[in-house]
Amino acid sequence: FRTRLDRATEPAPTVASAAWDAYMQVFQRLSADDQLATLASWNSSAADRMVLLAAAVKPDIRPAVARKLLDYVTALNKTDSPAAVAFVDQLTKTVPDLFGSEWAPRFNAVRKTPEPTTSHPAASRPGS
Numbered sequence: 001f002r003t004r005l006d007r008a009t010e011p012a013p014t015v016a017s018a019a020w021d022a023y024m025q026v027f028q029r030l031s032a033d034d035q036l037a038t039l040a041s042w043n044s045s046a047a048d049r050m051v052l053l054a055a056a057v058k059p060d061i062r063p064a065v066a067r068k069l070l071d072y073v074t075a076l077n078k079t080d081s082p083a084a085v086a087f088v089d090q091l092t093k094t095v096p097d098l099f100g101s102e103w104a105p106r107f108n109a110v111r112k113t114p115e116p117t118t119s120h121p122a123a124s125r126p127g128s
Helices: 013-029 032-041 044-055 059-079 081-094 104-109
Strands: none
Touching (some): 032 044, 032 059, 044 081, 059 081, 081 104
């Protein structure tokens, strides 16, 4: 079924769009536990869809979803920082509060580029 949701594998854009709309309607009716399980089953190749699902979760599981997404983006940041920043940017557009005051600073921290460490030759010489 998910192949019909994927715009890359479904040749008819209208089918992919209709399948996604139906999927979202069903997702919103799921129990909180089923929403968590469904979100966990999505992989990184569909990060944009993960964000859309996360935006539609029930309020009582928002912290658990925030934790899953933060774990995902933190791991992504170690291997592909630009992709992690793009993910947080998309998440911010879709979930403007970034799951609340506890989570927003954590997601925003991914946007910060680490300061380059440069050693100055004078500082490394003995006696300087």
